[in-house]
Amino acid sequence: MRLVPTRRIPDGAKLSRDILTGAGDAIPLLRAGTVVSNRYRDGLARAGIHAVYIDDAISEGIEVVPLISDETRREATRAVSTAFDNVNQVKTAGAPLPDAAVDQLSRVASMMAAEIESSGEVALALSDLSTADFYTHQHSVDVAALGLLLGQRLMRKHGWLDYRGVRRYSGTEPRLAKLGLGLLLHDIGKLTIPAEILNKPGELTAEEWDLMRTHPLAGLELMRSDLVSPLVKIVVRSHHERWDGQGYPDGRAGEEINQLARIATIADVYDAVTSERVYAAAKPPHVGVEVVVDGAGTAFDPLAVEVFREVVAPFPAGTEVELSDGRRGIVADVPHDRLDRPVVRVQLSRNGGPPRLDEIDLSDHPDLELTAAA
Secondary structure, three states: OEEEHHHHHHHOEEEEEEEEOOOOOOOOOOOOOOOOOOHHHHHHHHHHHOOOOOOEOOOOOOEEEEOOHHHHHHHHHHHHHHHHHHHHHHHHHHHOOOOHHHHHHHHHHHHHHHHHHHHOOOOOOOOOOOHHHHHHHHHHHHHHHHHHHHHHHHHHHHOEEEOOOOOEEEOOOHHHHHHHHHHHOOOHHHHOOOHHHOOOOOOHHHHHHHHOHHHHHHHHHHOOOOOOHHHHHHHHHOOOOOOOOOOOOOOOOHHOOOOHHHHHHHHHHHHHHHOOOOOOOOOOOHHHHHHHHHOOOOOOOHHHHOOOOOOOOOOOOOOEEEEOOEEEEEEEEEEOOOOOOOOEEEEEEEEEEEEEEEEEEHHHHOOOEEOOOO
């Protein structure tokens, strides 16, 4: 299995995964196993699908493990879509998010946490292949998945501080459930922002930015229910705070920002950078990793970034790459203890015979570097 840009899907390629738009109905545009014709390729491009997973001889045996299963993604997307639809129906009346929607999202968050916990020490695929039209819905699901992964590993390794300032390593499960719910709801306040600002393709004006920065507090106002934990609310309120104090809405800095919100900030930025948006094309995973790593100590908690680097691969399995010696290939495997030095499969030409596949373990070749294939 490998990931290819829609414009470069080979003739006759077979899809290895369902193509989902990110809509709440979760009906695939095309099913796994479909052979892609020119008509399908053009239709995917028009629908805003910028890349797909395919199976072919070059990628045979390459396993791309998603962070959450397609079934869980569909259920999470439906729950987020239902919650957002509820808010759209009542926001003019100033009513909060209904308790039934909170219950449904809480159940989904717990399901996601359990699934991610069971994944073990494997390099997981984080590529968001949904369309820009459904960015807000799918972004909420993807941020929740990545944030839960990061939260699990961070608390396992470094624990968390209770209200007395005591570091604890037990009792993480209920905290993660609250983190997951907060992440699913972190952008719900954007529903109060006019669509022409939210989906503006160009730069926002100063006044528009001021309005955009109201969405964390607007989201908090939508969660007045007593069913919503203060920890959930702090994720929604503070996911745009920065380690250096230059964030919003409160300008908190360092450990003044709750640990769960510091996790949310990293997950939010990484997914935004690597997702297709109306005003920006998706960047490859290694660019998202660079943004987070470069922001350690300024935008992000350095300790959380350290753990992020241990769980998010710059070049996931199935990614097309180019080696520094000019050879092109596909990432075949990512060792969980060396995410930055994957195994790359290249195709070698043979005089008078069929091409041969070879795999290069970059851990054994410190002289070679790689970048995403153009």
